[in-house]
Amino acid sequence: MAAKLRQFIKLFSYIKKIGIERLLKTIDIVEFEYGHFLSCEQQMCVDKSGNPIPWYTYPAIEYLNQLDFTDKKIYEYGSGNSSLFWAKRAKYVTSVENNQDWYSLIKNKQEKNQEIFLIEKSEDYVTSISKKNQKYDLIIIDGEDRLACAQMAVQCLEKGGLIILDNSDWYPDTSKFLRESGLIQVDFTGMGPINYYTWTTSLFMDRGILIKARSELQPEPGIASFLHKVNPE
Numbered sequence: 001m002a003a004k005l006r007q008f009i010k011l012f013s014y015i016k017k018i019g020i021e022r023l024l025k026t027i028d029i030v031e032f033e034y035g036h037f038l039s040c041e042q043q044m045c046v047d048k049s050g051n052p053i054p055w056y057t058y059p060a061i062e063y064l065n066q067l068d069f070t071d072k073k074i075y076e077y078g079s080g081n082s083s084l085f086w087a088k089r090a091k092y093v094t095s096v097e098n099n100q101d102w103y104s105l106i107k108n109k110q111e112k113n114q115e116i117f118l119i120e121k122s123e124d125y126v127t128s129i130s131k132k133n134q135k136y137d138l139i140i141i142d143g144e145d146r147l148a149c150a151q152m153a154v155q156c157l158e159k160g161g162l163i164i165l166d167n168s169d170w171y172p173d174t175s176k177f178l179r180e181s182g183l184i185q186v187d188f189t190g191m192g193p194i195n196y197y198t199w200t201t202s203l204f205m206d207r208g209i210l211i212k213a214r215s216e217l218q219p220e221p222g223i224a225s226f227l228h229k230v231n232p233e
Contacts, residue, residue: 029224030191034058039193045081053193054082056166060188060201062222068214075129075136078143079106079116087111096128098144129156142166147174154181160210168202178204
């Protein structure tokens with residue numbers, strides 16, 4: 001009880017310093033402009049309009065939304081709303097899942113340019129990426145056995161491609177392996193859907209990255225950016 005009281009007093013002092021108007025504006029941006037409130041309410045990764053988004057940090061999602069994946073092949077360890085997000089942006093998406101419940105949920109929403117496989121055995125899950133003997137422009141590691149998946153992913157990454165490792169702050173050995181494989185690590189730390197804490201989604205880019213921006217404007221103004229109202233140039 002005493003700890004909660006101290007926390008309340010601390011929070012109240014912050015509100016007095018910040019001012020209620022600025023506090024409400026911050027809440028509006030995070031909870032409603034980013035769609036965090038809706039994602040918590042539905043316990044699904046969605047934006048403010050209810051569209052599926054990945055369970056990555058918001059900064060990572062905003063960056064990825066700037067890139068053009070329309071002619072790219074994607075392989076995804078771990079399925080979810082990210083699978084639906086990528087299916088709307090890429091040429092083809094292959095996802096593997098080891099959780100029956102997640103598999104059933106996403107399978108029922110599958111797009112025409114998607115394949116989703118349930119593979120429960122760990123070894124088969126990890127090596128599944130090599131079964132078609134092809135390479136992928138984007139490989140996403142967001143499921144089980146992340147280090148082992150990363151070791152397979154670097155062998156199957158197309159020249160000029162990109163690997164996404166979610167929760168990279170939880171997997172420093174996997175991050176180190178990808179860096180030491182010659183990829184450039186770019187970290188996006190912040191909040192994301194559903195959770196009330198921050199984490200890191202990292203992109204590991206081939207040094208000759210061939211994935212282009214969707215438009216000449218880079219960076220695109222972020223959600224709730226001041227540049228939506230004012231352009232100094």
